[in-house]
Amino acid sequence: MPDLKRGASPRPPGRVFESDTPPILYVAKETEQMVEITDKEFKKLADYIRSHYGIFLKTEKQSLLNARLANVVEQHNFKSFSEYYDYVVSDASGLATSILIDKVTTNYTYFMREPDHFKYINEVALPNFERSLKDYDLRVWSAGCSTGEEPYTLAIILEEYFKQKKRWDKKILATDISTQVLNIAQKGVFEHRQIEMLPPMWKLNYFTKLDKNTYAVSDRLKKEVIFRRHNLVQNFSFHFRRKFHIIMCRNVMIYFDKKTRDMLVNSFYNITEPGGYLFIGHTESLDREATHYKYVAPAIYRKV
Numbered sequence: 001m002p003d004l005k006r007g008a009s010p011r012p013p014g015r016v017f018e019s020d021t022p023p024i025l026y027v028a029k030e031t032e033q034m035v036e037i038t039d040k041e042f043k044k045l046a047d048y049i050r051s052h053y054g055i056f057l058k059t060e061k062q063s064l065l066n067a068r069l070a071n072v073v074e075q076h077n078f079k080s081f082s083e084y085y086d087y088v089v090s091d092a093s094g095l096a097t098s099i100l101i102d103k104v105t106t107n108y109t110y111f112m113r114e115p116d117h118f119k120y121i122n123e124v125a126l127p128n129f130e131r132s133l134k135d136y137d138l139r140v141w142s143a144g145c146s147t148g149e150e151p152y153t154l155a156i157i158l159e160e161y162f163k164q165k166k167r168w169d170k171k172i173l174a175t176d177i178s179t180q181v182l183n184i185a186q187k188g189v190f191e192h193r194q195i196e197m198l199p200p201m202w203k204l205n206y207f208t209k210l211d212k213n214t215y216a217v218s219d220r221l222k223k224e225v226i227f228r229r230h231n232l233v234q235n236f237s238f239h240f241r242r243k244f245h246i247i248m249c250r251n252v253m254i255y256f257d258k259k260t261r262d263m264l265v266n267s268f269y270n271i272t273e274p275g276g277y278l279f280i281g282h283t284e285s286l287d288r289e290a291t292h293y294k295y296v297a298p299a300i301y302r303k304v
């Protein structure tokens with residue numbers, strides 16, 4: 001495991017959408033009027049987003065939402081946000097909601113994000129499981145995986161750890177609500193700047209150079225990760241055949257209100273194997289009164 005100290009990460013590359021910066025700057029043409037969202041339309045859309053996706057938009061976000069959705073409204077020639085709302089709720093393909101969620105959240109992620117988590121997995125969690133799991137079957141879930149950097153980092157960590165221990169079967173489930181990010185994740189093609197902070201041996205062993213600037217995740221690594229679309233807050237009931245030893249849900253719950261967060265964490269708890277771990281983002285925290293998980297290290301909790 002390379003020494004990647006916390007905070008020592010280079011400026012993260014990739015699709016950097018800082019939270020309050022519109023990802024696409026909409027510049028209204030001189031002759032054209034930008035469609036304005038009304039208070040009532042904002043409330044209707046915000047209620048829909050909250051009830052279906054757990055994402056809480058304060059009223060202060062009205063103009064931000066307006067700016068972020070302006071190009072979508074323009075592309076479809078909607079005359080109002082009410083028309084846009086009708087389109088979103090009637091779209092059975094899931095594409096419209098996926099685009100909407102992309103506009104109100106951020107997909108910001110990068111390889112080896114919050115490196116002390118991966119250090120903990122390597123030095124504490126995996127040795128624990130190696131001692132305790134008698135069936136050599138390790139199950140990991142990256143919940144809110146965005147464009148794949150998190151599950152692929154996990155896959156490398158597991159590969160490195162278990163490379164001399166062939167009888168271990170390890171599977172990583174990686175889920176997100178957004179089909180766009182999942183398509184990118186599944187392709188597994190990254191620019192050089194996105195992987196340049198990784199140790200040279202990892203780049204050599206787990207990536208194939210496609211051209212001067214582009215690298216593809218190796219097929220061997222891809223086989224370790226299953227990508228699926230999944231809404232974390234739909235019914236809060238997860239229908240997985242078996243429980244997980246490690247769940248990573250980092251930098252996802254920041255968008256949810258407390259009630260949604262507590263219910264989600266409770267659902268995670270129910271599908272964590274005894275002795276298993278939940279990792280959340282370093283800027284997030286769990287209400288220790290509302291969960292049975294025990295705090296074990298910064299942003300790391302355990303079902304004991």
Ligand SMILES: C[S@@+](CC[C@H](N)C(=O)[O-])C[C@H]1O[C@@H](n2cnc3c(N)ncnc32)[C@H](O)[C@@H]1O
Nearest residue numbers: 106108109144146176177178231232250251252
């Ligand atoms: C900032 S990214 C986090 C990526 C990665 N976990 C990390 O920490 O680098 C947040 C991701 O959460 C996803 N997300 C937001 N709401 C969700 C929901 N209700 N269900 C599943 N995924 C959701 C977004 O689509 C986005 O890709």
